[in-house]
Amino acid sequence: MVSVSSNSVQTITELAQKVRDAAYQLARTDIQQRNQALRCAAKALRAAETEILMVNANEVAKADVSAAFKDRMTLTHERLEAMAKGLENIAELPDPLGKELASWDRPNGLHFKRVSVPLGVVGMIYESRPNVGADAVGICIKSGNGIVLRGGSETHLTSMAIHKAMQQGLIDTGLNPDSVAMPPDSNRQHVMDMLHAVGVIDVIIPRGGYSLIKFVQQEARVPVLAHAAGLCHTYIHEKADFDKARSVLVNAKMRRTGICGATETLLIDQAIAGELLPILVSDLQKLGCRFVGNQAACKISQKIERASDEDFATEWLDAVLSVAVVKDIDEAIHHIVKYGSGHTEAILSEDDKSVRYFMDSVPSAVVMRNTSTQFCDGGEFGFGAEIGIATGRLHARGPVGIEQLTSYRYEVYGDGQVRA
Amino acid sequence: MVSVSSNSVQTITELAQKVRDAAYQLARTDIQQRNQALRCAAKALRAAETEILMVNANEVAKADVSAAFKDRMTLTHERLEAMAKGLENIAELPDPLGKELASWDRPNGLHFKRVSVPLGVVGMIYESRPNVGADAVGICIKSGNGIVLRGGSETHLTSMAIHKAMQQGLIDTGLNPDSVAMPPDSNRQHVMDMLHAVGVIDVIIPRGGYSLIKFVQQEARVPVLAHAAGLCHTYIHEKADFDKARSVLVNAKMRRTGICGATETLLIDQAIAGELLPILVSDLQKLGCRFVGNQAACKISQKIERASDEDFATEWLDAVLSVAVVKDIDEAIHHIVKYGSGHTEAILSEDDKSVRYFMDSVPSAVVMRNTSTQFCDGGEFGFGAEIGIATGRLHARGPVGIEQLTSYRYEVYGDGQVRA
Numbered sequence: 001m002v003s004v005s006s007n008s009v010q011t012i013t014e015l016a017q018k019v020r021d022a023a024y025q026l027a028r029t030d031i032q033q034r035n036q037a038l039r040c041a042a043k044a045l046r047a048a049e050t051e052i053l054m055v056n057a058n059e060v061a062k063a064d065v066s067a068a069f070k071d072r073m074t075l076t077h078e079r080l081e082a083m084a085k086g087l088e089n090i091a092e093l094p095d096p097l098g099k100e101l102a103s104w105d106r107p108n109g110l111h112f113k114r115v116s117v118p119l120g121v122v123g124m125i126y127e128s129r130p131n132v133g134a135d136a137v138g139i140c141i142k143s144g145n146g147i148v149l150r151g152g153s154e155t156h157l158t159s160m161a162i163h164k165a166m167q168q169g170l171i172d173t174g175l176n177p178d179s180v181a182m183p184p185d186s187n188r189q190h191v192m193d194m195l196h197a198v199g200v201i202d203v204i205i206p207r208g209g210y211s212l213i214k215f216v217q218q219e220a221r222v223p224v225l226a227h228a229a230g231l232c233h234t235y236i237h238e239k240a241d242f243d244k245a246r247s248v249l250v251n252a253k254m255r256r257t258g259i260c261g262a263t264e265t266l267l268i269d270q271a272i273a274g275e276l277l278p279i280l281v282s283d284l285q286k287l288g289c290r291f292v293g294n295q296a297a298c299k300i301s302q303k304i305e306r307a308s309d310e311d312f313a314t315e316w317l318d319a320v321l322s323v324a325v326v327k328d329i330d331e332a333i334h335h336i337v338k339y340g341s342g343h344t345e346a347i348l349s350e351d352d353k354s355v356r357y358f359m360d361s362v363p364s365a366v367v368m369r370n371t372s373t374q375f376c377d378g379g380e381f382g383f384g385a386e387i388g389i390a391t392g393r394l395h396a397r398g399p400v401g402i403e404q405l406t407s408y409r410y411e412v413y414g415d416g417q418v419r420a
Numbered sequence: 421m422v423s424v425s426s427n428s429v430q431t432i433t434e435l436a437q438k439v440r441d442a443a444y445q446l447a448r449t450d451i452q453q454r455n456q457a458l459r460c461a462a463k464a465l466r467a468a469e470t471e472i473l474m475v476n477a478n479e480v481a482k483a484d485v486s487a488a489f490k491d492r493m494t495l496t497h498e499r500l501e502a503m504a505k506g507l508e509n510i511a512e513l514p515d516p517l518g519k520e521l522a523s524w525d526r527p528n529g530l531h532f533k534r535v536s537v538p539l540g541v542v543g544m545i546y547e548s549r550p551n552v553g554a555d556a557v558g559i560c561i562k563s564g565n566g567i568v569l570r571g572g573s574e575t576h577l578t579s580m581a582i583h584k585a586m587q588q589g590l591i592d593t594g595l596n597p598d599s600v601a602m603p604p605d606s607n608r609q610h611v612m613d614m615l616h617a618v619g620v621i622d623v624i625i626p627r628g629g630y631s632l633i634k635f636v637q638q639e640a641r642v643p644v645l646a647h648a649a650g651l652c653h654t655y656i657h658e659k660a661d662f663d664k665a666r667s668v669l670v671n672a673k674m675r676r677t678g679i680c681g682a683t684e685t686l687l688i689d690q691a692i693a694g695e696l697l698p699i700l701v702s703d704l705q706k707l708g709c710r711f712v713g714n715q716a717a718c719k720i721s722q723k724i725e726r727a728s729d730e731d732f733a734t735e736w737l738d739a740v741l742s743v744a745v746v747k748d749i750d751e752a753i754h755h756i757v758k759y760g761s762g763h764t765e766a767i768l769s770e771d772d773k774s775v776r777y778f779m780d781s782v783p784s785a786v787v788m789r790n791t792s793t794q795f796c797d798g799g800e801f802g803f804g805a806e807i808g809i810a811t812g813r814l815h816a817r818g819p820v821g822i823e824q825l826t827s828y829r830y831e832v833y834g835d836g837q838v839r840a
Contacts, residue, residue: 008464020765024757024783027783028780042510089632092587098573104802106801106802110791110800112801117783119813119814120783120813125550153510158704162608163760167652179463189793198637202812202813202814203813203814217618218641221638223643223814225811233686235815243836244835244836247836247838248834248836248837248838250838251838251839252838255838255839265666276533286559298768313662337444345700359831360448361448361684363447363537363540364829365829365830366829366830366832367829367830367831367832368831368832368833368834369831369832369833369834370833370834370835370836370837371530371832371834371836371837371838372834372837372838372839374838374839375530375691375832375834375837375839380526380530380839381526381532381830382524382526382532392643393522393622393623393827394537394539394622394623394643394814395813395814395815397827397829397830398829398830407813407817408817409779409784409786409787409817410785410787410801410817410818411779411788411789412786412788412789412791412795413789413790413791414662414666414668414788414789414790414792415790415791416661416664416667416790416791417668417669417790417791417795418667418670418671418672418675418791418792418794419675419792419794419795419796419797419800
């Protein structure tokens with residue numbers, strides 16, 4: 001572990017306090033101003049395209065990393081345009097602030113309201129995918145939150161250039177640009193300081209690989225919204241429609257194997273496994289998938305290798321599927337409780353009662369019927385934009401969009417009432 | 421700091437895992453069963469009165485603590501009866517689980533629902549006020565959560581006896597009693613282990629004095645719902661009704677000075693301070709209150725001593741009032757932002773526009789108009805019962821009742837949809 005540098009602590013605390021003060025102003029702006037800031041930020045991003053792409057090309061050239069890593073860190077005209085469009089899309093979403101979430105009266109005449117307000121300051125820690133920073137800023141501006149951005153060091157200068165464009169959007173709207181901030185350098189100590197900035201940063205949102213998220217969850221004193229793993233299950237119940245099951249499973253596993261909503265394990269009732277499993281294996285194998293499974297699964301298909309206990313706890317993020325043939329719905333649920341990561345699980349079944357039982361019994365953030373686990377995504381949920389996905393129980397679960405970045409306050413209206 | 425004992429870690433992890441498994445069953449019970457368990461627990465509490473009071477009397481006799489401390493740790497027939505009644509009252513509240521919080525459709529035909537579910541396992545850390553344990557258990561049973569209780573060591577045996585009655589309530593209803601648990605002894609290391617039990621305890625709720633809460637907030641890796649301080653302000657705006665202001669302020673300051681919702685600081689507009697402040701001082705002085713204030717306040721009343729900056733940051737929890745005469749509403753808001761603890765603030769004013777401005781500008785969990793800050797209480801809010809008050813921004817703010825101990829899941833209904 002890096003030793004604590006009091007200098008850096010001061011930097012981050014001061015920076016976050018400045019963000020906090022500016023966010024406090026942003027929280028009081030009306031929605032037209034925040035939307036305008038988003039559109040101006042998109043404009044500033046497009047205006048800075050040449051500069052941003054040049055800075056980025058330099059960083060890509062210098063980075064001593066894998067080809068896949070280089071691809072993720074690279075910006076192009078298209079990727080920059082997608083970022084700008086993303087900001088404009090966020091401007092079209094409804095205002096998440098000032099919504100009356102509940103209201104009631106008490107016998108003594110007091111009137112109560114629960115009203116949505118911003119969370120405060122978000123600490124965003126992400127790897128070298130500079131577009132993540134622009135999305136996160138857009139969501140925070142819309143929801144009246146301040147944000148401290150800490151992107152991967154390989155693209156620090158790219159992130160800085162994007163950050164500048166985001167601030168320009170606020171300036172061009174006449175708003176204080178300090179609600180969006182970045183530490184001045186890519187010193188790794190800043191991450192630790194952000195994780196410990198209790199009272200000035202309200203929530204940490206990490207985006208990146210398993211080891212980053214685990215590190216953040218272990219070290220943070222500030223609350224964290226995140227998912228460390230997405231070990232999603234698709235369970236094919238004995239009363240499933242076979243045609244739906246085939247197309248949904250192919251999509252759930254193979255559409256994109258590297259995203260957290262991809263299915264990693266197939267659970268299938270033994271009553272139908274003999275007939276359906278060979279077809280599913282054949283469908284997926286054509287697309288390059290390989291298989292590991294429990295004894296019952298191996299008995300049905302020679303293409304399935306024997307899985308270890310460890311395999312069922314593995315998020316493959318690849319063209320590999322764990323397969324368990326199960327006795328019944330209870331064994332399927334038990335498997336999910338034992339191995340799942342609380343992310344997304346689907347049941348494929350035409351039987352309403354079994355679906356209800358499954359949904360009530362599986363302790364995950366998202367439970368689905370007759371559809372692909374790959375739909376677990378803020379855009380697909382209709383949130384318009386997402387800053388991450390959360391698998392914890394507190395505050396937000398599932399996709400984290402603008403609404404999930406709000407808190408609430410109580411407003412209590414009296415006419416001189418005193419407490420007895 | 422106590423060094424880590426791996427033995428204890430094992431104990432708490434095992435204990436909490438057992439609670440987790442039982443809570444998972446409790447979450448699937450229907451509301452009649454949970455209400456029945458609460459009523460049976462009340463009955464078991466009454467049946468065990470002789471034993472509980474005897475155990476308690478022994479502990480009180482042995483404890484080498486102040487008279488006020490002894491009073492807090494002492495149980496009587498009346499206090500036990502109040503605990504039993506509390507459980508029965510919780511049984512009367514509506515079910516917080518399985519509520520459809522939102523639902524919507526997407527253009528591809530997917531139907532979404534957001535449904536309330538239990539949080540999971542609550543870690544309750546409290547001082548030697550044994551009644552706190554019974555209330556917390558009642559709220560957790562109602563909301564389908566498991567709970568690990570860790571009360572003050574001076575009343576460990578009393579808490580154990582209460583805990584036994586609570587478990588009896590579950591047993592008598594045919595439910596697994598393991599959703600309510602206590603470590604077997606009062607080893608202080610258990611507290612640390614609970615604070616670090618990420619993955620088996622979902623949220624820590626501390627109840628007690630400032631130093632306990634601060635310790636918990638600093639050490640916990642598990643998320644915490646708490647308030648460390650309740651530095652509440654009452655702001656008398658220039659357009660206040662004087663009669664209301666007098667009675668509300670007396671109540672806000674003096675009804676009970678030791679609770680977190682008690683007003684600690686009076687802010688008053690200079691336009692009315694000359695006329696109203698001497699009356700307020702006189703009202704409060706008759707009840708034994710003393711005063712510290714800023715220069716302008718001292719000029720108006722000789723009964724006000726000069727306050728230090730530190731005084732305005734002090735939660736007196738006593739018959740002391742800090743007074744600041746302010747230029748206008750912005751200075752009042754600025755004072756609250758600078759010194760407040762984000763708990764509860766009230767504005768006394770007949771002017772709607774100023775009230776709106778104040779509420780939108782003060783970043784506290786609860787903002788009130790023309791009423792007493794002492795109303796910040798779960799019972800007064802109509803929550804029926806509260807397990808604490810939270811001043812953080814994440815998850816719950818203000819009084820934490822049964823609804824605040826829920827999370828949600830998404831249910832997604834499809835008919836074979838796949839993601840493009």
